Amino acid sequence: MSQHLFQKESxxxxxxxxxxxxxxxxxxxxxxxxxxxxxLIAERNCLDKELEKKEQEISELxxxxxxxxxVSIESENKILNSIQERYEQITQVLEQxxxxxxxxxxxxxxxxFCVNSDKIVVDYYPDKQDLHFPDTKDIIGKKIQDVFPKDxxxxxxxxxxxxxxxxxxxxxxxxxxxxxQWYHYEARYVKSGTHEVLAIxxxxxxxxxxxxxxxxxxxxxxxxxxxxxxTLQDLxxxxxxxxxxxxxxxxxxxxxxxxxxxxxxxxxxYGNLTYINQDIEAxxxxxxxxxxxxxxxVPEIQEFIIASDINTIINELPQxxxxxxxxxxxxxxxxxxxxxxxRLDDQQxxxxxxxxxxxxxxxILHNQLKAKGNHAExxxxxxxxxxxxxxxxxxxxxxxFMNILANAIDALENQPVPRKITIKTELCKTHPDCLITDxxxxxxxxxxxxxxxFVQEQIFNPFFTTKPVGKGTGLGLSISHQIIVEKHQxxxxxxxxxxxxxxxxxxxxxx
Numbered sequence: 016m017s018q019h020l021f022q023k024e025s026x027x028x029x030x031x032x033x034x035x036x037x038x039x040x041x042x043x044x045x046x047x048x049x050x051x052x053x054x055l056i057a058e059r060n061c062l063d064k065e066l067e068k069k070e071q072e073i074s075e076l077x078x079x080x081x082x083x084x085x086v087s088i089e090s091e092n093k094i095l096n097s098i099q100e101r102y103e104q105i106t107q108v109l110e111q112x113x114x115x116x117x118x119x120x121x122x123x124x125x126x127x128f129c130v131n132s133d134k135i136v137v138d139y140y141p142d143k144q145d146l147h148f149p150d151t152k153d154i155i156g157k158k159i160q161d162v163f164p165k166d167x168x169x170x171x172x173x174x175x176x177x178x179x180x181x182x183x184x185x186x187x188x189x190x191x192x193x194x195x196q197w198y199h200y201e202a203r204y205v206k207s208g209t210h211e212v213l214a215i216x217x218x219x220x221x222x223x224x225x226x227x228x229x230x231x232x233x234x235x236x237x238x239x240x241x242x243x244x245x246t247l248q249d250l251x252x253x254x255x256x257x258x259x260x261x262x263x264x265x266x267x268x269x270x271x272x273x274x275x276x277x278x279x280x281x282x283x284x285y286g287n288l289t290y291i292n293q294d295i296e297a298x299x300x301x302x303x304x305x306x307x308x309x310x311x312x313v314p315e316i317q318e319f320i321i322a323s324d325i326n327t328i329i330n331e332l333p334q335x336x337x338x339x340x341x342x343x344x345x346x347x348x349x350x351x352x353x354x355x356x357x358r359l360d361d362q363q364x365x366x367x368x369x370x371x372x373x374x375x376x377x378x379i380l381h382n383q384l385k386a387k388g389n390h391a392e393x394x395x396x397x398x399x400x401x402x403x404x405x406x407x408x409x410x411x412x413x414x415x416f417m418n419i420l421a422n423a424i425d426a427l428e429n430q431p432v433p434r435k436i437t438i439k440t441e442l443c444k445t446h447p448d449c450l451i452t453d454x455x456x457x458x459x460x461x462x463x464x465x466x467x468x469f470v471q472e473q474i475f476n477p478f479f480t481t482k483p484v485g486k487g488t489g490l491g492l493s494i495s496h497q498i499i500v501e502k503h504q505x506x507x508x509x510x511x512x513x514x515x516x517x518x519x520x521x522x523x524x525x526x
């Protein structure tokens with residue numbers, strides 16, 4: 016390690032310096048040694064002060080002896096001997112402390128060096144694990160600028176100054192690049208004297224690599240967890256789609272059969288209405304002829320005419336026949352809408368008129384649009400543009416129209432008048448810079464209370480619903496999104512602001 020630290024050539028190495036203190040790894044031996052060393056430094060400083068004080072006393076005693084009389088020489092000699100003895104004891108303790116300190120330093124496997132306030136290396140102990148370290152004589156007595164690369168020297172000067180200033184232990188990490196490999200080091204600085212700082216430098220490259228590997232492992236685990244979560248989400252969505260597809264298939268078959276069963280009697284009613292109308296017109300004409308030729312019928316007939324109100328029947332019967340015709344037309348249109356809505360064309364796309372799908376869906380929802388109780392009728396405003404036939408899956412698009420329109424009706428449930436749903440269709444461009452109109456836009460808007468932002472962010476998620484239990488499954492818009500985006504390569508967007516209504520915009524490419 017010391018070879019990297021004290022190598023002066025800068026052509027193959029780059030320093031990235033982080034002057035911020037970093038937390039050291041928990042190394043019990045190093046902390047214990049550093050603690051013992053700091054206590055020894057404090058003890059040595061104390062002994063130095065005491066020794067300095069005793070030397071001062073000895074100096075004063077010698078001065079006193081030079082001016083003393085012969086009578087006091089013996090007394091002074093005793094004091095001098097006592098001081099000398101105490102001095103030798105202190106010196107011995109100091110030597111033992113220094114020996115212990117050197118032993119502790121040698122026991123530390125890391126690089127250790129001592130720098131004074133003049134930025135001169137006064138002591139140096141190389142890394143015990145690095146056999147290629149420079150000689151001590153090449154380091155001691157030299158300034159750190161002469162033995163450290165420029166950036167590392169600046170970094171060391173910073174910690175030298177802040178350690179002397181605060182008298183607190185400082186820690187930091189730095190990185191060295193050499194031979195296309197990064198080396199990480201951790202340095203700890205402690206004040207070891209009045210004007211000296213001791214630095215312990217440890218190679219933490221392996222630890223950093225282990226941490227990096229751990230981070231990579233954690234990222235991989237998170238990615239696997241996210242992938243698993245996505246897989247589960249996809250499975251749930253697929254399950255929901257299969258359930259919905261099965262429901263729609265069963266419903267489609269049932270609606271087709273119902274439409275067929277309705278259509279047969281309607282055709283019979285329709286066919287007979289013409290003859291019934293002709294027969295009734297003939298009978299009415301006959302009654303009128305009798306009235307014109309027999310203006311004075313027998314009393315029994317006269318009583319029957321009055322009791323039956325024949326004149327009213329003659330006037331209202333054609334209108335009643337017309338009402339029956341309109342009802343039959345309504346049933347026929349409903350049967351046709353049911354058949355178109357549930358047509359089984361999922362295997363391949365067909366060219367379809369989107370307006371037919373929208374109108375058919377509105378006919379099925381006709382009863383929900385009518386006024387009920389205190390709720391006024393919902394007005395449907397159609398703003399249909401000129402659209403070509405679109406290649407699509409018509410029954411699936413009808414399902415989307417049904418889901419969006421049903422949601423709009425629900426949103427207007429407690430809305431005051433006017434209650435409106437606007438359906439707008441038009442040609443548009445897939446991208447603003449597109450030169451041709453290559454898509455169609457279907458916008459279904461309501462003037463309801465709007466959708467909050469946090470709900471809009473989740474509105475297309477499977478099983479997400481704001482409706483009470485039993486009223487919504489949370490699958491309608493999720494499946495609608497899948498039909499538009501995946502099946503038709505289009506776009507389905509929700510545009511809404513609270514108290515400003517909601518618009519669902521469908522973009523379908525022309526094929």
